[in-house]
Amino acid sequence: MRTVLLTGFEPFDQDTINPSWEAVRLLDGILLSDDVRIVARQLPCAFAEAPARLAGFLDEYKPEMVIAVGLASGRADVSVERVAINLNDARIPDNLGLQPIDTPVVAQGPAAYFSTLPIKAMVRAIQAAGIGASVSHTAGTFVCNQVFYSLQHALAGSGVRSGFIHIPALAQQALETGVPSMALETMVQGLRIALITALNTEHDVLETGGQVS
Template structure:
Protein backbone atom coordinates (compact mmCIF):
# COMPACT_ATOMS: atom_id res chain seq x y z
CA UNK A 1 0.00 0.00 0.00
CA UNK A 2 1.34 3.41 -1.00
CA UNK A 3 1.13 6.19 1.56
CA UNK A 4 0.50 9.84 0.75
CA UNK A 5 1.49 11.83 3.83
CA UNK A 6 -0.69 14.90 4.27
CA UNK A 7 0.23 17.28 7.09
CA UNK A 8 -1.47 20.24 8.75
CA UNK A 9 -0.36 22.56 11.53
CA UNK A 10 -1.45 22.93 15.13
CA UNK A 11 -3.15 26.25 16.05
CA UNK A 12 -0.91 29.30 16.46
CA UNK A 13 -1.04 33.01 17.27
CA UNK A 14 -3.61 32.42 20.07
CA UNK A 15 -6.18 30.98 17.66
CA UNK A 16 -7.96 27.88 19.03
CA UNK A 17 -8.06 26.14 15.62
CA UNK A 18 -5.94 25.85 12.50
CA UNK A 19 -7.97 25.20 9.33
CA UNK A 20 -5.12 23.26 7.73
CA UNK A 21 -5.32 20.58 10.40
CA UNK A 22 -9.13 20.70 10.62
CA UNK A 23 -9.28 19.90 6.91
CA UNK A 24 -6.38 17.46 6.72
CA UNK A 25 -7.52 15.28 9.62
CA UNK A 26 -10.81 14.65 7.84
CA UNK A 27 -8.89 13.10 4.95
CA UNK A 28 -7.00 10.57 7.07
CA UNK A 29 -7.49 7.11 5.58
CA UNK A 30 -9.07 8.29 2.32
CA UNK A 31 -8.25 5.91 -0.54
CA UNK A 32 -6.73 7.51 -3.64
CA UNK A 33 -6.63 4.21 -5.50
CA UNK A 34 -6.74 0.51 -4.72
CA UNK A 35 -3.16 0.65 -3.48
CA UNK A 36 -2.78 4.20 -2.14
CA UNK A 37 -4.26 6.07 0.81
CA UNK A 38 -3.83 9.35 2.68
CA UNK A 39 -2.27 9.39 6.14
CA UNK A 40 -2.80 12.66 8.02
CA UNK A 41 -0.39 13.98 10.64
CA UNK A 42 -0.16 17.24 12.62
CA UNK A 43 3.00 19.37 12.76
CA UNK A 44 3.98 21.83 15.50
CA UNK A 45 4.13 25.53 14.62
CA UNK A 46 7.65 25.91 15.96
CA UNK A 47 10.87 26.62 14.07
CA UNK A 48 13.03 24.59 16.47
CA UNK A 49 11.05 21.34 16.48
CA UNK A 50 9.08 21.05 13.25
CA UNK A 51 11.99 19.75 11.18
CA UNK A 52 12.63 16.79 13.46
CA UNK A 53 8.91 15.98 13.58
CA UNK A 54 8.70 16.01 9.79
CA UNK A 55 11.77 13.78 9.48
CA UNK A 56 10.32 11.33 12.00
CA UNK A 57 7.06 11.09 10.05
CA UNK A 58 8.87 10.45 6.78
CA UNK A 59 11.13 7.82 8.36
CA UNK A 60 8.16 6.10 9.98
CA UNK A 61 5.73 6.11 7.07
CA UNK A 62 8.10 5.91 4.07
CA UNK A 63 5.54 7.81 1.95
CA UNK A 64 5.39 7.77 -1.83
CA UNK A 65 4.23 11.41 -1.82
CA UNK A 66 4.17 14.18 0.80
CA UNK A 67 1.98 17.29 0.76
CA UNK A 68 2.18 19.74 3.64
CA UNK A 69 -0.54 22.30 4.25
CA UNK A 70 -0.84 25.46 6.31
CA UNK A 71 -2.98 28.51 6.91
CA UNK A 72 -2.54 31.42 4.50
CA UNK A 73 -4.12 34.46 6.23
CA UNK A 74 -5.77 36.76 3.71
CA UNK A 75 -6.00 34.15 0.97
CA UNK A 76 -9.33 33.33 -0.61
CA UNK A 77 -8.38 30.16 -2.52
CA UNK A 78 -6.62 26.83 -2.22
CA UNK A 79 -3.08 28.04 -2.97
CA UNK A 80 -0.69 25.48 -4.43
CA UNK A 81 2.82 26.72 -3.75
CA UNK A 82 5.52 26.83 -6.42
CA UNK A 83 8.71 27.62 -4.47
CA UNK A 84 10.23 27.53 -0.97
CA UNK A 85 13.02 29.99 -0.12
CA UNK A 86 15.94 29.64 2.26
CA UNK A 87 14.99 32.36 4.72
CA UNK A 88 13.14 32.67 8.02
CA UNK A 89 11.70 36.11 8.74
CA UNK A 90 8.94 35.75 11.31
CA UNK A 91 6.38 38.55 11.62
CA UNK A 92 5.12 37.00 14.86
CA UNK A 93 6.63 34.55 17.39
CA UNK A 94 6.01 30.86 16.87
CA UNK A 95 4.41 28.64 19.51
CA UNK A 96 7.69 28.42 21.44
CA UNK A 97 8.10 32.18 21.45
CA UNK A 98 10.86 32.20 18.84
CA UNK A 99 10.92 34.90 16.16
CA UNK A 100 13.90 34.46 13.82
CA UNK A 101 14.63 37.40 11.54
CA UNK A 102 16.58 37.04 8.29
CA UNK A 103 18.10 33.66 9.17
CA UNK A 104 18.54 30.77 6.72
CA UNK A 105 16.41 27.67 6.97
CA UNK A 106 19.61 25.72 6.24
CA UNK A 107 22.96 27.50 6.41
CA UNK A 108 24.46 25.52 3.53
CA UNK A 109 21.26 25.01 1.54
CA UNK A 110 20.42 26.41 -1.89
CA UNK A 111 18.51 29.67 -2.22
CA UNK A 112 15.28 27.89 -3.10
CA UNK A 113 13.55 24.62 -3.90
CA UNK A 114 10.68 24.16 -6.32
CA UNK A 115 7.69 21.92 -5.68
CA UNK A 116 7.92 18.55 -7.38
CA UNK A 117 4.13 18.25 -7.55
CA UNK A 118 2.11 18.85 -10.75
CA UNK A 119 0.93 22.22 -9.45
CA UNK A 120 -0.89 23.38 -12.60
CA UNK A 121 -2.82 20.11 -12.90
CA UNK A 122 -3.78 20.33 -9.24
CA UNK A 123 -5.11 23.87 -9.60
CA UNK A 124 -7.05 22.95 -12.73
CA UNK A 125 -8.65 19.96 -11.02
CA UNK A 126 -9.74 22.04 -8.04
CA UNK A 127 -11.14 24.71 -10.39
CA UNK A 128 -13.09 22.08 -12.28
CA UNK A 129 -14.59 20.95 -8.97
CA UNK A 130 -15.99 24.46 -8.58
CA UNK A 131 -13.58 25.49 -5.82
CA UNK A 132 -11.30 28.54 -5.87
CA UNK A 133 -7.65 27.64 -6.45
CA UNK A 134 -4.47 29.25 -7.74
CA UNK A 135 -0.74 28.78 -8.12
CA UNK A 136 1.06 30.78 -5.43
CA UNK A 137 4.52 32.22 -6.00
CA UNK A 138 5.39 32.64 -2.30
CA UNK A 139 4.95 30.44 0.75
CA UNK A 140 5.84 33.33 3.04
CA UNK A 141 8.75 33.38 5.50
CA UNK A 142 7.17 31.77 8.57
CA UNK A 143 7.04 28.11 9.64
CA UNK A 144 5.03 27.11 6.54
CA UNK A 145 7.90 28.10 4.26
CA UNK A 146 10.39 26.42 6.59
CA UNK A 147 8.49 23.14 6.40
CA UNK A 148 8.17 23.40 2.62
CA UNK A 149 11.91 24.06 2.26
CA UNK A 150 12.96 21.28 4.66
CA UNK A 151 10.57 18.87 2.96
CA UNK A 152 12.00 19.54 -0.49
CA UNK A 153 15.55 19.33 0.85
CA UNK A 154 14.91 16.02 2.60
CA UNK A 155 13.34 14.40 -0.45
CA UNK A 156 15.55 15.89 -3.18
CA UNK A 157 16.75 13.14 -5.48
CA UNK A 158 14.66 10.41 -3.82
CA UNK A 159 11.88 10.30 -6.40
CA UNK A 160 9.30 11.08 -3.72
CA UNK A 161 7.25 14.02 -4.98
CA UNK A 162 6.35 16.71 -2.48
CA UNK A 163 5.10 20.24 -2.02
CA UNK A 164 2.94 22.64 -0.04
CA UNK A 165 -0.62 24.01 -0.12
CA UNK A 166 -1.97 27.04 1.75
CA UNK A 167 -5.64 27.19 2.75
CA UNK A 168 -7.80 30.20 3.77
CA UNK A 169 -9.30 30.98 7.14
CA UNK A 170 -12.53 29.29 8.18
CA UNK A 171 -15.55 31.64 8.26
CA UNK A 172 -15.81 31.48 12.06
CA UNK A 173 -12.24 32.77 12.38
CA UNK A 174 -12.86 36.02 10.53
CA UNK A 175 -16.32 37.14 11.65
CA UNK A 176 -16.65 40.93 11.25
CA UNK A 177 -13.07 41.29 9.96
CA UNK A 178 -13.71 41.43 6.21
CA UNK A 179 -10.99 38.84 5.57
CA UNK A 180 -11.64 36.08 3.03
CA UNK A 181 -12.47 32.56 4.17
CA UNK A 182 -13.60 29.16 2.93
CA UNK A 183 -16.12 26.72 4.41
CA UNK A 184 -14.53 23.64 5.97
CA UNK A 185 -16.33 21.11 3.77
CA UNK A 186 -15.29 23.06 0.67
CA UNK A 187 -11.70 23.14 1.89
CA UNK A 188 -11.70 19.40 2.60
CA UNK A 189 -13.03 18.64 -0.87
CA UNK A 190 -10.56 21.04 -2.49
CA UNK A 191 -7.65 19.36 -0.77
CA UNK A 192 -8.95 15.90 -1.64
CA UNK A 193 -9.25 16.85 -5.31
CA UNK A 194 -5.78 18.44 -5.28
CA UNK A 195 -4.18 15.37 -3.71
CA UNK A 196 -5.94 13.05 -6.15
CA UNK A 197 -4.71 15.13 -9.07
CA UNK A 198 -1.18 15.07 -7.70
CA UNK A 199 -1.32 11.29 -7.34
CA UNK A 200 -2.77 10.66 -10.77
CA UNK A 201 -0.70 13.16 -12.81
CA UNK A 202 2.74 12.19 -14.01
CA UNK A 203 3.63 15.20 -16.16
CA UNK A 204 2.30 18.65 -15.25
CA UNK A 205 0.21 20.78 -17.58
CA UNK A 206 1.94 23.45 -19.65
CA UNK A 207 -0.44 26.34 -19.07
CA UNK A 208 -0.17 29.71 -17.41
CA UNK A 209 -0.28 30.07 -13.66
CA UNK A 210 1.94 33.10 -13.29
CA UNK A 211 1.37 36.63 -12.06
CA UNK A 212 2.28 40.05 -13.41
CA UNK A 213 3.27 41.38 -9.98
Protein backbone atom coordinates in the same frame (compact mmCIF):
# COMPACT_ATOMS: atom_id res chain seq x y z
CA MET B 1 -0.47 -0.31 0.82
CA ARG B 2 1.22 2.85 -0.43
CA THR B 3 1.12 5.98 1.69
CA VAL B 4 0.49 9.63 0.94
CA LEU B 5 1.53 11.83 3.86
CA LEU B 6 -0.58 14.92 4.50
CA THR B 7 0.35 17.36 7.25
CA GLY B 8 -1.41 20.30 8.89
CA PHE B 9 -0.44 22.70 11.66
CA GLU B 10 -1.57 23.20 15.22
CA PRO B 11 -3.27 26.54 16.04
CA PHE B 12 -1.07 29.62 16.41
CA ASP B 13 -1.21 33.37 17.02
CA GLN B 14 -4.02 33.13 19.61
CA ASP B 15 -6.31 31.11 17.32
CA THR B 16 -8.00 28.10 18.91
CA ILE B 17 -8.22 26.21 15.61
CA ASN B 18 -6.10 25.91 12.49
CA PRO B 19 -8.04 25.10 9.31
CA SER B 20 -5.06 23.27 7.87
CA TRP B 21 -5.30 20.62 10.58
CA GLU B 22 -9.10 20.63 10.67
CA ALA B 23 -9.18 19.83 6.94
CA VAL B 24 -6.25 17.42 6.87
CA ARG B 25 -7.42 15.30 9.80
CA LEU B 26 -10.71 14.59 8.03
CA LEU B 27 -8.73 12.90 5.24
CA ASP B 28 -6.75 10.61 7.54
CA GLY B 29 -7.18 6.98 6.51
CA ILE B 30 -9.03 7.78 3.28
CA LEU B 31 -8.22 5.51 0.35
CA LEU B 32 -7.33 7.38 -2.84
CA SER B 33 -7.26 4.08 -4.71
CA ASP B 34 -7.22 0.41 -3.82
CA ASP B 35 -3.61 0.59 -2.70
CA VAL B 36 -3.04 4.24 -1.71
CA ARG B 37 -3.96 5.49 1.75
CA ILE B 38 -3.72 8.99 3.24
CA VAL B 39 -1.91 9.38 6.55
CA ALA B 40 -2.60 12.78 8.14
CA ARG B 41 -0.36 14.12 10.91
CA GLN B 42 -0.09 17.40 12.78
CA LEU B 43 3.01 19.60 12.90
CA PRO B 44 3.86 22.13 15.62
CA CYS B 45 3.93 25.79 14.68
CA ALA B 46 7.44 26.13 16.05
CA PHE B 47 10.67 26.75 14.17
CA ALA B 48 12.68 24.60 16.58
CA GLU B 49 10.39 21.57 16.33
CA ALA B 50 8.55 21.41 13.00
CA PRO B 51 11.39 20.15 10.72
CA ALA B 52 12.34 17.36 13.12
CA ARG B 53 8.72 16.27 13.53
CA LEU B 54 8.34 16.22 9.75
CA ALA B 55 11.55 14.20 9.34
CA GLY B 56 10.21 11.68 11.84
CA PHE B 57 7.03 11.23 9.82
CA LEU B 58 9.02 10.78 6.61
CA ASP B 59 11.14 8.10 8.27
CA GLU B 60 8.17 6.36 9.86
CA TYR B 61 5.80 6.21 6.90
CA LYS B 62 8.18 6.30 3.93
CA PRO B 63 5.48 7.95 1.79
CA GLU B 64 5.48 8.02 -1.97
CA MET B 65 4.06 11.54 -1.96
CA VAL B 66 3.90 14.33 0.65
CA ILE B 67 1.83 17.49 0.79
CA ALA B 68 2.10 19.89 3.71
CA VAL B 69 -0.84 22.23 4.29
CA GLY B 70 -0.94 25.54 6.13
CA LEU B 71 -3.15 28.55 6.77
CA ALA B 72 -2.73 31.70 4.68
CA SER B 73 -5.07 34.14 6.39
CA GLY B 74 -6.11 36.79 3.89
CA ARG B 75 -6.10 34.53 0.84
CA ALA B 76 -9.44 33.54 -0.65
CA ASP B 77 -8.61 30.31 -2.47
CA VAL B 78 -6.61 27.10 -2.34
CA SER B 79 -3.07 28.26 -3.09
CA VAL B 80 -0.76 25.59 -4.49
CA GLU B 81 2.75 26.79 -3.75
CA ARG B 82 5.51 26.73 -6.33
CA VAL B 83 8.70 27.69 -4.44
CA ALA B 84 10.17 27.50 -0.95
CA ILE B 85 13.03 29.84 -0.02
CA ASN B 86 15.90 29.32 2.39
CA LEU B 87 14.83 32.09 4.75
CA ASN B 88 13.18 32.42 8.14
CA ASP B 89 11.90 35.94 8.74
CA ALA B 90 9.06 35.73 11.24
CA ARG B 91 6.59 38.61 11.53
CA ILE B 92 5.36 37.22 14.88
CA PRO B 93 6.75 34.78 17.47
CA ASP B 94 5.96 31.11 16.96
CA ASN B 95 4.25 28.95 19.58
CA LEU B 96 7.49 28.68 21.57
CA GLY B 97 8.00 32.42 21.53
CA LEU B 98 10.82 32.32 18.98
CA GLN B 99 10.99 34.89 16.20
CA PRO B 100 13.94 34.22 13.90
CA ILE B 101 14.79 37.09 11.58
CA ASP B 102 16.92 36.71 8.45
CA THR B 103 18.16 33.21 9.28
CA PRO B 104 18.47 30.27 6.86
CA VAL B 105 16.16 27.28 7.05
CA VAL B 106 19.17 25.07 6.24
CA ALA B 107 22.65 26.48 6.67
CA GLN B 108 24.53 26.37 3.35
CA GLY B 109 21.41 25.05 1.63
CA PRO B 110 20.28 26.14 -1.84
CA ALA B 111 18.54 29.49 -2.09
CA ALA B 112 15.26 27.82 -3.02
CA TYR B 113 13.48 24.61 -3.97
CA PHE B 114 10.59 24.18 -6.36
CA SER B 115 7.61 21.95 -5.67
CA THR B 116 7.87 18.60 -7.42
CA LEU B 117 4.08 18.32 -7.72
CA PRO B 118 2.13 18.98 -10.94
CA ILE B 119 0.92 22.25 -9.47
CA LYS B 120 -0.89 23.69 -12.49
CA ALA B 121 -2.73 20.46 -13.19
CA MET B 122 -3.79 20.41 -9.55
CA VAL B 123 -5.09 23.98 -9.72
CA ARG B 124 -6.96 23.24 -12.96
CA ALA B 125 -8.65 20.19 -11.43
CA ILE B 126 -9.67 22.05 -8.28
CA GLN B 127 -11.09 24.91 -10.35
CA ALA B 128 -13.01 22.43 -12.51
CA ALA B 129 -14.84 21.34 -9.37
CA GLY B 130 -15.97 24.92 -8.81
CA ILE B 131 -13.47 25.63 -6.03
CA GLY B 132 -11.25 28.68 -6.07
CA ALA B 133 -7.60 27.77 -6.60
CA SER B 134 -4.40 29.35 -7.91
CA VAL B 135 -0.67 28.84 -8.20
CA SER B 136 1.19 30.91 -5.61
CA HIS B 137 4.79 32.00 -5.99
CA THR B 138 5.40 32.84 -2.33
CA ALA B 139 4.93 30.64 0.71
CA GLY B 140 5.97 33.46 3.05
CA THR B 141 8.85 33.32 5.52
CA PHE B 142 7.14 31.83 8.59
CA VAL B 143 6.91 28.18 9.69
CA CYS B 144 4.91 27.20 6.58
CA ASN B 145 7.80 28.13 4.32
CA GLN B 146 10.28 26.52 6.73
CA VAL B 147 8.38 23.22 6.55
CA PHE B 148 8.03 23.47 2.76
CA TYR B 149 11.76 24.09 2.33
CA SER B 150 12.69 21.37 4.85
CA LEU B 151 10.43 18.91 3.04
CA GLN B 152 11.93 19.61 -0.37
CA HIS B 153 15.45 19.52 1.08
CA ALA B 154 14.86 16.16 2.76
CA LEU B 155 13.40 14.58 -0.38
CA ALA B 156 15.67 16.18 -2.99
CA GLY B 157 16.76 13.53 -5.50
CA SER B 158 14.61 10.82 -3.89
CA GLY B 159 11.91 10.70 -6.56
CA VAL B 160 9.23 11.29 -3.91
CA ARG B 161 6.92 14.06 -5.06
CA SER B 162 6.22 16.77 -2.51
CA GLY B 163 5.01 20.30 -2.02
CA PHE B 164 2.85 22.70 -0.06
CA ILE B 165 -0.70 24.04 -0.19
CA HIS B 166 -2.06 27.09 1.62
CA ILE B 167 -5.76 27.31 2.46
CA PRO B 168 -7.90 30.25 3.64
CA ALA B 169 -9.37 30.92 7.05
CA LEU B 170 -12.59 29.30 8.24
CA ALA B 171 -15.79 31.31 8.52
CA GLN B 172 -15.58 31.67 12.31
CA GLN B 173 -12.09 33.12 11.98
CA ALA B 174 -13.18 35.47 9.21
CA LEU B 175 -15.97 36.87 11.35
CA GLU B 176 -13.39 38.06 13.85
CA THR B 177 -10.84 39.44 11.41
CA GLY B 178 -12.74 40.26 8.22
CA VAL B 179 -10.46 38.13 6.02
CA PRO B 180 -11.79 35.90 3.22
CA SER B 181 -12.90 32.42 4.23
CA MET B 182 -13.76 29.00 2.83
CA ALA B 183 -16.06 26.30 4.16
CA LEU B 184 -14.27 23.34 5.75
CA GLU B 185 -15.99 20.82 3.48
CA THR B 186 -14.83 22.80 0.45
CA MET B 187 -11.23 22.76 1.70
CA VAL B 188 -11.41 19.00 2.22
CA GLN B 189 -12.82 18.47 -1.26
CA GLY B 190 -10.15 20.69 -2.79
CA LEU B 191 -7.34 18.88 -1.00
CA ARG B 192 -8.66 15.48 -2.02
CA ILE B 193 -8.86 16.57 -5.66
CA ALA B 194 -5.31 17.93 -5.41
CA LEU B 195 -4.02 14.63 -4.05
CA ILE B 196 -5.76 12.49 -6.68
CA THR B 197 -4.55 14.77 -9.46
CA ALA B 198 -0.97 14.73 -8.20
CA LEU B 199 -0.98 10.94 -8.01
CA ASN B 200 -2.36 10.53 -11.52
CA THR B 201 -0.48 13.28 -13.38
CA GLU B 202 3.01 12.43 -14.59
CA HIS B 203 3.70 15.72 -16.40
CA ASP B 204 2.28 19.09 -15.46
CA VAL B 205 0.14 21.07 -17.88
CA LEU B 206 1.81 23.88 -19.79
CA GLU B 207 -0.19 27.02 -19.17
CA THR B 208 0.29 30.35 -17.49
CA GLY B 209 -1.03 30.85 -14.01
CA GLY B 210 -0.43 32.14 -10.55
CA GLN B 211 0.50 35.42 -8.99
CA VAL B 212 2.64 36.72 -6.17
CA SER B 213 0.26 37.05 -3.24
